[in-house]
Amino acid sequence: xxxxxxxxxxxxxxxxxxxxxxxxxxxxxxxxxxxxxxxxxxxxxxxxxxxxxxxxxxxxxxxxxxxxxxxxxxxxxxxxxxxxxxxxxxxxxxxxxxxxxxxxxxxxxxxxxxxxxxxxxxxxxxxxxxxxxxxxxxxxxxxxxxxxxxxxxxxxxxxxxxxxxxxxxxxxxxxxxxxxxxxxxxxxxxxxxxxxxxxxxxxxxxxxxxxxxxxxxxxxxxxxxxxxxxxxxxxxxxxxxxxxxxxxxxxxxxxxxxxxxxxxxxxxxxxxxxxxxxxxxxxxxxxxxxxxxxxxxxxxxxxxxxxxxxxxxxxxxxxxxxxxxxxxxxxxxxxxxxxxxxxxxxxxxxx
Numbered sequence: 001x002x003x004x005x006x007x008x009x010x011x012x013x014x015x016x017x018x019x020x021x022x023x024x025x026x027x028x029x030x031x032x033x034x035x036x037x038x039x040x041x042x043x044x045x046x047x048x049x050x051x052x053x054x055x056x057x058x059x060x061x062x063x064x065x066x067x068x069x070x071x072x073x074x075x076x077x078x079x080x081x082x083x084x085x086x087x088x089x090x091x092x093x094x095x096x097x098x099x100x101x102x103x104x105x106x107x108x109x110x111x112x113x114x115x116x117x118x119x120x121x122x123x124x125x126x127x128x129x130x131x132x133x134x135x136x137x138x139x140x141x142x143x144x145x146x147x148x149x150x151x152x153x154x155x156x157x158x159x160x161x162x163x164x165x166x167x168x169x170x171x172x173x174x175x176x177x178x179x180x181x182x183x184x185x186x187x188x189x190x191x192x193x194x195x196x197x198x199x200x201x202x203x204x205x206x207x208x209x210x211x212x213x214x215x216x217x218x219x220x221x222x223x224x225x226x227x228x229x230x231x232x233x234x235x236x237x238x239x240x241x242x243x244x245x246x247x248x249x250x251x252x253x254x255x256x257x258x259x260x261x262x263x264x265x266x267x268x269x270x271x272x273x274x275x276x277x278x279x280x281x282x283x284x285x286x287x288x289x290x291x292x293x294x295x296x297x298x299x300x301x302x303x304x305x306x307x308x309x310x311x312x313x314x315x316x317x318x319x320x321x322x323x324x325x326x327x328x329x330x331x332x333x334x335x336x337x338x339x340x341x342x343x344x345x346x347x348x349x350x351x
Contacts, residue, residue, distance in 0.1 A: 027147025082210030086128030257317030
């Protein structure tokens with residue numbers, strides 16, 4: 001009878017019990033690789049497609065137009081207030097599909113593990129991914145694992161591909177944006193970037209600051225059923241500033257926003273002021289921007305606020321004919337300032 005070793009909720013038989021940390025052999029395609037997959041990864045992601053153990057997942061027919069997204073996650077540290085690289089990877093991939101109006105269905109996941117990563121850490125990451133995927137009816141159906149030499153990196157990088165279907169009648173594009181449309185924001189900004197920064201640098205905040213990482217697919221489809229939507233975007237790297245600039249350039253119109261209507265939690269604002277950061281440029285992982293016709297803004301806001309992830313939603317600005325391709329903010333002092341794309345990576349490795 002084989003012995004077992006319990007690691008953070010996982011029952012790992014020999015030989016995994018002899019290797020509490022990732023070693024090069026876990027990526028070599030032999031016995032260690034097979035045991036890592038069979039006793040840790042596959043049980044967490046278990047589904048009928050993955051059980052086939054084929055080189056490529058064979059998927060059932062999917063109706064509607066297909067949407068596919070690819071992403072990579074390199075956040076450091078791996079675990080932070082509000083989440084981990086595991087749920088962040090699943091949420092982020094789901095959100096990329098949701099911003100196109102797609103219903104997320106399948107994910108592929110590839111791990112690049114650093115030699116020396118505790119097996120318990122990998123188990124926690126995999127568990128977080130599995131729980132998040134199941135919560136949103138998404139199946140992880142294929143993937144890969146590679147191991148690289150020990151370095152100064154975070155220990156685990158994750159690459160994902162997401163596949164979903166776009167229902168008939170859903171068409172989200174910057175080409176549909178018109179002058180007079182309004183800009184809605186689903187909640188407070190900069191939570192994720194500041195939470196990561198605080199954890200990485202060991203800052204002691206006066207109040208809890210946690211990442212807003214969340215899957216937005218349910219919120220999106222509730223909104224799409226309630227009101228016409230021109231375009232959606234999740235303001236991740238580069239924050240709201242980057243997303244609005246990209247939208248403005250893509251639609252060939254200007255965007256004007258109001259500082260007074262953009263919610264920033266007091267603790268987050270305090271940290272940004274202390275470090276000289278503009279909250280508009282700090283990453284989010286559970287917020288969305290929606291461009292909707294002005295006549296339907298009330299209904300859209302009501303719908304967003306009816307969902308836990310949109311309770312603090314507000315209208316922050318509008319699309320204008322002036323200054324096409326540029327974003328301008330009216331400050332609380334009544335002046336205006338140009339909101340440019342961030343010049344560089346202000347907070348590296350935040351997603």
